[in-house]
Amino acid sequence: MSRIGKRPVDLPSGVSATVSGQMVEVKGPKGTRSFTATDDVTLAMEDNAITVTPRGKSKKALQQWGMSRTMVANLVQGVTEGFKKELEITGVGYRAQMQGNTLKLALGYSHDVDFQVPSGVTVTCPKQTEIVIEGSDQQLVGQVAANIREWRAPEPYKGKGIKYKGEFIFRKEGKKK
Structure with missing residues (x-):
C-alpha cells in the first residue's frame, strides 16, 4: 500500500x-x-x-x-506558493547579473556567458554571487538551475564554481612536496 x-x-x-x-x-x-x-x-x-x-x-x-x-x-x-532554487557563485571574479531576459555570467572564461531565461521562470540576482530561480513548474525550475550550474560546476580543490545553496562540496587535498 x-x-x-x-x-x-x-x-x-x-x-x-x-x-x-x-x-x-x-x-x-x-x-x-x-x-x-x-x-x-x-x-x-x-x-x-x-x-x-x-x-x-x-x-x-x-x-x-x-x-x-x-x-x-x-x-x-x-x-x-511556487518553487524556488537558489544558486551561489564562489570564485574570484565570478559574478552574475540580469540584463532584461538574459542572465550574464562571468565565470573565468575569455567571454561572458549569456543564458536566455525560458518563459515560465523568473531569475533574479539579489547579489552578484547569488542567483534565485522561481516558477510554478518544479521540473522547469530544477532544469534551469541545472543548466546554469552546468556552465561551471564546483571543483573539489578550492570549491570554485556554481553550487546549490546549502550543497556540500567534498574537498580534496592538493599536491604535497
Missing part, C-alpha cells in the same frame, strides 16, 4: 481544480497547471480534495498511484 497515494490532495482557498477523465487542471494565484495521469490510476474530486486510487493490484498501478498523487500535489503547490 502506498502511504503517499492514500492521502488526498487538499485544495487551499483560492485554488480551483477540474478533473476530467485522466486530466487534472489546477488554477491558482500563480497561474494554471495541468497533469495527465496514466490509465493505471483513477482521479476523483471529493470534498474540495483530489483523490488518486489505483486500478488493480499490478506493480505498475501501485507505482503510478504514489507518483500521480505527488504530481497533483506539486501542481497545487506550484499555483499557490
Whole structure:
C-alpha cells in the first residue's frame, strides 16, 4: 500500500481544480497547471480534495498511484506558493547579473556567458554571487538551475564554481612536496 497515494490532495482557498477523465487542471494565484495521469490510476474530486486510487493490484498501478498523487500535489503547490532554487557563485571574479531576459555570467572564461531565461521562470540576482530561480513548474525550475550550474560546476580543490545553496562540496587535498 502506498502511504503517499492514500492521502488526498487538499485544495487551499483560492485554488480551483477540474478533473476530467485522466486530466487534472489546477488554477491558482500563480497561474494554471495541468497533469495527465496514466490509465493505471483513477482521479476523483471529493470534498474540495483530489483523490488518486489505483486500478488493480499490478506493480505498475501501485507505482503510478504514489507518483500521480505527488504530481497533483506539486501542481497545487506550484499555483499557490511556487518553487524556488537558489544558486551561489564562489570564485574570484565570478559574478552574475540580469540584463532584461538574459542572465550574464562571468565565470573565468575569455567571454561572458549569456543564458536566455525560458518563459515560465523568473531569475533574479539579489547579489552578484547569488542567483534565485522561481516558477510554478518544479521540473522547469530544477532544469534551469541545472543548466546554469552546468556552465561551471564546483571543483573539489578550492570549491570554485556554481553550487546549490546549502550543497556540500567534498574537498580534496592538493599536491604535497
